[in-house]
Amino acid sequence: MSQMQNVEKQLREMILGLEIGPGERLTERWVESRFGASRTPVRAALLRLETEGLICRDGRGWTVSPINLAELEQIAVYREAVEVAAVRLTCALQDRGAVEIIEAMLDSCDDQTPREEWHRVGMDFHIELARLSGNEFLFRAVRDAMTRLSRARWLEVRDEAALGRAWAEHHDILSAVRAGDADGAACLLSSHIDGSRDRLVTSLRNDRRGLRARGFAVVA
């Protein structure tokens, strides 16, 4: 793999994994020495990560994007629009291949919820669901939105009950899609995203002091 993609990937991992906290300043020189690359690939990586919304310009320099509660709410509205459109499309398609994938996703929902991987599994559900639509743009929109939400979801305080409820909702949505019930699936998905947004924003708002104590910038 080229150095450029390597720097980009590793830096993204560090940001998404909160190894570099929201609001921290980044210098090109630091990234250079941290990953043993020179400025050209570092520059390319930073430009890419900027378009993903993971970092943003801070005057002349770079900053890891702060957690922005207003932005999280807007993203929820955005992803609801595209996810619902995607799931309606999938219902309308009645694709043979899609049914098989849905069956597999239903099975994995029934499995014990993976204790360590709820974060990735929760994101992948929505991304894969969007992929089923066959529409590249709806898919990318959902994937990018989930990426932007990813760090905030790590910071959300979650109890067992909420996780169990989420898997149950995922199951119901898949069932509706399998049955070709577009309105039902759309409705279930909407409520799921609404609830998810409410819990996320509420949790972060309540814990804002604690997050700041960890050095994480959280803006209203």
Place this chain on the structure above:
Amino acid sequence: MSQMQNVEKQLREMILGLEIGPGERLTERWVESRFGASRTPVRAALLRLETEGLICRDGRGWTVSPINLAELEQIAVYREAVEVAAVRLTCALQDRGAVEIIEAMLDSCDDQTPREEWHRVGMDFHIELARLSGNEFLFRAVRDAMTRLSRARWLEVRDEAALGRAWAEHHDILSAVRAGDADGAACLLSSHIDGSRDRLVTSLRNDRRGLRARGFAVVA
């Protein structure tokens, strides 16, 4: 303005204005000499234009993205989802400021359709309509989708009647939004986008031979 933004802007203009045809190869060296910039800003510009979908990698080099009919249809589905969501949001908001902008947009619809500027005006309508929602992500999605559609719309054969119908539809959509009729506006907008997509794809499909003759790559 910095050299970097300058190269990006000028190159984008050339691509969107079809001064560099879809499918043409680009070399970093050519861009360098064409705009009198060095490789660093040229690369930054190319990376940005890649994320906008205006250019794409072609093995080791760069190619101005071909016109892709399947992609145009997918973009139409995507923009319908986000535009409808935006317009519903705007209706629900009942924002005072929005009403004023809507009045202004209605007025400009009633003006004689600007003979030379129908292309830009047609795009701006949808972009400004999305901006009214106040949701940055819906807005960006519409703006980016319209940018991706822009070149194809230049190539579409349009008659007077079709243009007049488009302005009338714009007018009706704005009226519905002003009246706060979310379902009506959503419905009108959906048909408008559907019709627009059909005419666009049909026109390009029929003229595919002529487009190839002009050196423009058009893929199915």
Place this chain on the structure above:
DNA sequence: GATACCATTTTGGGATACCAAACTGGTATC
């Protein structure tokens, strides 16, 4: 005449050097 092969050129990826602007820390002045 077609094709396989090799030397040359071109090109994108990476590294480094340089510059101007912004930031920092300290000092001198009030």
Place this chain on the structure above:
DNA sequence: GATACCAGTTTGGTATCCCAAAATGGTATC
């Protein structure tokens, strides 16, 4: 003690250089 100012440092933006890989074109062989 506070503040204005200045020198030194840091940093991002740009230009340039180097390199390996790919494209090119010509030649020799069959």
